Amino acid sequence: MVGDIDVVNVSMRFGGVPALTDVSVHIRQGEVHALVGENGAGKSTLGKIISGVYSPDAGEILIGDRSQSFRSPRDAMRQGIVTIAQELAIVPYLSVAENVFLGAEPRRAGFVRRGLMRERYEALSERVGFHLPASQMAGSLATADQQKLEILRALSRDASTIIMDEPSAALSMHEVDALHDVIRSLAAHGTTVILISHFLSEVLELSDSVSVLRDGRIVRTTTAQNETENSLIESMLGRSLGQAFPKKRFAHDDAAVVLEVQDLYAPGVRGVSFSIRRGEILGVAGLVGSGRSELARAIYGSAPVTSGRVTLEGVDATRHRPHQSLRNGMTMVPESRKDEGLFMRRPISENVSVANLPLVSRWGVVSATSERRKVARALEEVRVKMGSVRTPVGSLSGGNQQKVLLARTALCSPHLLIADEPTRGVDVGSKRTIYDVLTEQAAAGLAIMVISSELEEVLGIAHRIMVMRDGRFVAELLGEAMTQESVLQAAFAESPTAP
Amino acid sequence: MTDVPNVALDPRESATNFSWRRFGSTWRTAGILIPFLVLFVGLALSNSNFLTHQNLVINVLYLQTPVLIIAAAGTLVLIAGGLDLSVAATFVLAQDVAAQVALHSNPYWAVVLALLTGAAVGVANGVVVAYLRINALIATLAMSFVVSGIAEVTTNNTFYSLFSKSSLGKFATTDFLGAQSAIWITLLVVVLLGVALWATTFGRYVFAAGGNAEAARLAGVRVSQIRITTYVLSGMAAGLAGVISLAQTLTTTPYSNESSLAFTVLAGIVVGGTSIIGGEGSVTRTVIGVLFIALIQNGFNLLQFNSFLIPLVTGVILIIAVALDVWLRQRRR
Numbered sequence: 001m002v003g004d005i006d007v008v009n010v011s012m013r014f015g016g017v018p019a020l021t022d023v024s025v026h027i028r029q030g031e032v033h034a035l036v037g038e039n040g041a042g043k044s045t046l047g048k049i050i051s052g053v054y055s056p057d058a059g060e061i062l063i064g065d066r067s068q069s070f071r072s073p074r075d076a077m078r079q080g081i082v083t084i085a086q087e088l089a090i091v092p093y094l095s096v097a098e099n100v101f102l103g104a105e106p107r108r109a110g111f112v113r114r115g116l117m118r119e120r121y122e123a124l125s126e127r128v129g130f131h132l133p134a135s136q137m138a139g140s141l142a143t144a145d146q147q148k149l150e151i152l153r154a155l156s157r158d159a160s161t162i163i164m165d166e167p168s169a170a171l172s173m174h175e176v177d178a179l180h181d182v183i184r185s186l187a188a189h190g191t192t193v194i195l196i197s198h199f200l201s202e203v204l205e206l207s208d209s210v211s212v213l214r215d216g217r218i219v220r221t222t223t224a225q226n227e228t229e230n231s232l233i234e235s236m237l238g239r240s241l242g243q244a245f246p247k248k249r250f251a252h253d254d255a256a257v258v259l260e261v262q263d264l265y266a267p268g269v270r271g272v273s274f275s276i277r278r279g280e281i282l283g284v285a286g287l288v289g290s291g292r293s294e295l296a297r298a299i300y301g302s303a304p305v306t307s308g309r310v311t312l313e314g315v316d317a318t319r320h321r322p323h324q325s326l327r328n329g330m331t332m333v334p335e336s337r338k339d340e341g342l343f344m345r346r347p348i349s350e351n352v353s354v355a356n357l358p359l360v361s362r363w364g365v366v367s368a369t370s371e372r373r374k375v376a377r378a379l380e381e382v383r384v385k386m387g388s389v390r391t392p393v394g395s396l397s398g399g400n401q402q403k404v405l406l407a408r409t410a411l412c413s414p415h416l417l418i419a420d421e422p423t424r425g426v427d428v429g430s431k432r433t434i435y436d437v438l439t440e441q442a443a444a445g446l447a448i449m450v451i452s453s454e455l456e457e458v459l460g461i462a463h464r465i466m467v468m469r470d471g472r473f474v475a476e477l478l479g480e481a482m483t484q485e486s487v488l489q490a491a492f493a494e495s496p497t498a499p
Numbered sequence: 500m501t502d503v504p505n506v507a508l509d510p511r512e513s514a515t516n517f518s519w520r521r522f523g524s525t526w527r528t529a530g531i532l533i534p535f536l537v538l539f540v541g542l543a544l545s546n547s548n549f550l551t552h553q554n555l556v557i558n559v560l561y562l563q564t565p566v567l568i569i570a571a572a573g574t575l576v577l578i579a580g581g582l583d584l585s586v587a588a589t590f591v592l593a594q595d596v597a598a599q600v601a602l603h604s605n606p607y608w609a610v611v612l613a614l615l616t617g618a619a620v621g622v623a624n625g626v627v628v629a630y631l632r633i634n635a636l637i638a639t640l641a642m643s644f645v646v647s648g649i650a651e652v653t654t655n656n657t658f659y660s661l662f663s664k665s666s667l668g669k670f671a672t673t674d675f676l677g678a679q680s681a682i683w684i685t686l687l688v689v690v691l692l693g694v695a696l697w698a699t700t701f702g703r704y705v706f707a708a709g710g711n712a713e714a715a716r717l718a719g720v721r722v723s724q725i726r727i728t729t730y731v732l733s734g735m736a737a738g739l740a741g742v743i744s745l746a747q748t749l750t751t752t753p754y755s756n757e758s759s760l761a762f763t764v765l766a767g768i769v770v771g772g773t774s775i776i777g778g779e780g781s782v783t784r785t786v787i788g789v790l791f792i793a794l795i796q797n798g799f800n801l802l803q804f805n806s807f808l809i810p811l812v813t814g815v816i817l818i819i820a821v822a823l824d825v826w827l828r829q830r831r832r
Contacts, residue, residue, distance in 0.1 A: 302717055323719035332717065340717055343710040345779060354707055355718040357700040364699045408718070 003064020399430025617738025
């Protein structure tokens, strides 16, 4: 069914907690409509109500003036509303075309008509305007292409509305550009796109309308043209953010070297040398896949080292395993807090203390009192606000989860902190807190290596930037030379001489 | 041994509203305790023989001691993200070893060697799973063939009877404060394992290894060591259970009679509410789970129902327990 979507006075509670209160939005057919807000503001919930995952407690959804009551995503799909979720739903060992027509294969007498399927696939990609090799295994596609595949699948089922929840979060820079082209062409062909995104520049670039949510209420819906990042942030927070970054406090030039890496080779890392001093924040920039996380893992010891040398506080630390690194004062906040960081169902306190249990134990028995006290102090240091340390960490917001990981490292009293994407999937308010914490810790003598795909972040907090490309450091930027252009140039250039 | 609530308890949640999450939390924390109590009270009211020393201590507890010991250790294996299907074979092999030793020398050595046998199987399981990275289900299933094969070859498929040298029997049957030594040994083992899981750094690492192995590794937990340790504990528990069972009956049992033991144990653990995929669970709940299944069987006997129905009823209850677990997990998203 085609038409404008009207969300009328929708309210929704989860176990007594209001997630959405009296929300009304008008989404015109064929527009790109962005939903923005802090984590927990209700934007994903709203998306899930429109796509039938949740049924609202009050209010209704109208499509082209007809009231709809979706009982499941299937119902919504029948009305042409499809969601492209953060976690993609593809079958890795089937081909692109088979994935697109999964469950709706053209068949005769129970047999799939491959020729016809192929024809339909070609016709579809012709109509939509982007092409993926029909017979390639879906699992071997890049993330951005897998998203395209899901979009193709949605369009093959005559989707008139596509909801995208943080579509660019897992993409590298040039993949993001490709995604943006896709979104624009969808809108140009009359498909409505509901875009849920943390990236305000993306929102401003792509959308026709923006709805800002705060605490489960719509603050306002406006034309994107009339907005700036700052105006959106102010509405999201209900206050002005002030400065996005704390003032830099540079380390002394004669501060002792904490980490020295010499000609390090590891899978994905091809000869990297650098050092970090006490109190210094080193930013590591580069495209996704340039070897930044691989470098971090090789130093920390969670991935093998082929050759080269890692020295921590003057002592050889090459090929240390994580438990040895931790004992020697090297800590890491990994890239994915869900996969590599947290024990989601365990209490906050256990998640903080796990890396340094001997600190709160005697004779191998954990002292509950000592643990509670020391964990509370570490959490205070990173400014986590929560009810009880017995609460499972999975119930916290993304920002607070990230701070729990920082508290874990703080409890190890480290000399070096490697923070891989420390603010990924974190709301605006928590971002500033994390920057404050990192800056304070550096001022207290910690050497910090920050890996980030967000350029502004690297520029905003790092004292010095190293740019990686293809497993190597290709540029070191200091002071005035630290600009978006110089970082991008180094990250993208084919060779050091190219512009 | 208290359990940590496993569900997000939002402090803002009002106390008056019924909440599925809260209900889920209560259910998980209480585990199988409520159905257990209902069954217990029901049996007590419907049959006057139920609340007797003979029935509860001898028919239920004493006969369940081998299962309780293996299940308590198996809980740690499961929480650490593993699975041990080789316990029945280990049980039988340890029993054969203990019987031979008891026939020819001091019964104390029988106990020690049964434990060592179990430990050896545990090390083998642990190394295969942790270092060869073979799926725990397949590795321990294969190991159960290997171990039961060793038992059959070494005993030439004969059974030992210890009636001529019955001093080993005292290991299980000595009466102390109205209960046999087997019960006291089981209590000790269960308490030790429960405390190890709940209060020690080792226990924390067990939860971490099963909850998120990669996160545990990055947080400095030596996941392989922890998992191997749980298999060793499981093997030793199977060995101890074997020698207790030998002391109780004074005869060894053939593997074919015990092959379902691993599943009986697993049923008890899972009915108790320990997660089959790791990261959650407790020894207390396992004890209640094992006794719950034992009470069902006891009820059938006391009420003289058709005992052929016992496996059917046990199976249905197992499915309900696991389905409830999955359902609650989904509710919490």
